[in-house]
Amino acid sequence: APPGFQVFTRPIGDELDRPDAGFRVATSRFGVPVGAANVGDLTRRVHEDGLTVAFGSPERGLPPMLGLTAEAVREFDSAQSTRAPGGFDVWLNTVPNQGSEVVRTEEAMFASLACLTLTE
Numbered sequence: 001a002p003p004g005f006q007v008f009t010r011p012i013g014d015e016l017d018r019p020d021a022g023f024r025v026a027t028s029r030f031g032v033p034v035g036a037a038n039v040g041d042l043t044r045r046v047h048e049d050g051l052t053v054a055f056g057s058p059e060r061g062l063p064p065m066l067g068l069t070a071e072a073v074r075e076f077d078s079a080q081s082t083r084a085p086g087g088f089d090v091w092l093n094t095v096p097n098q099g100s101e102v103v104r105t106e107e108a109m110f111a112s113l114a115c116l117t118l119t120e
Contacts, residue, residue, distance in 0.1 A: 021089075022051050030074045042092070042115075047119075095107070
């Protein structure tokens with residue numbers, strides 16, 4: 001296979017349940033903002049476990065696609081549960097302070113993969 005990212009279109013549950021799914025990341029403006037305080041832990045997890053990341057669309061974000069509310073995503077507490085809503089390990093806002101209500105999917109992909117695949 002050529003170097004780079006592999007992109008698949010399959011039912012989300014099937015992808016999250018794969019044994020090689022690795023670190024399961026959902027992206028949403030309602031997720032935990034990625035910043036200097038947590039990016040090191042996030043990238044270390046990606047490099048150790050691999051990565052499956054899910055994106056919504058500008059017309060309908062990932063929470064509504066999965067039948068979840070913004071509050072369910074916002075209020076998830078990793079100290080209380082190991083699985084975040086929707087079967088993910090974490091919900092992340094990879095474009096904090098975005099300044100607009102929605103981000104195009106292709107922009108979200110670049111922003112998310114850029115910060116989650118940083119190396120030391």
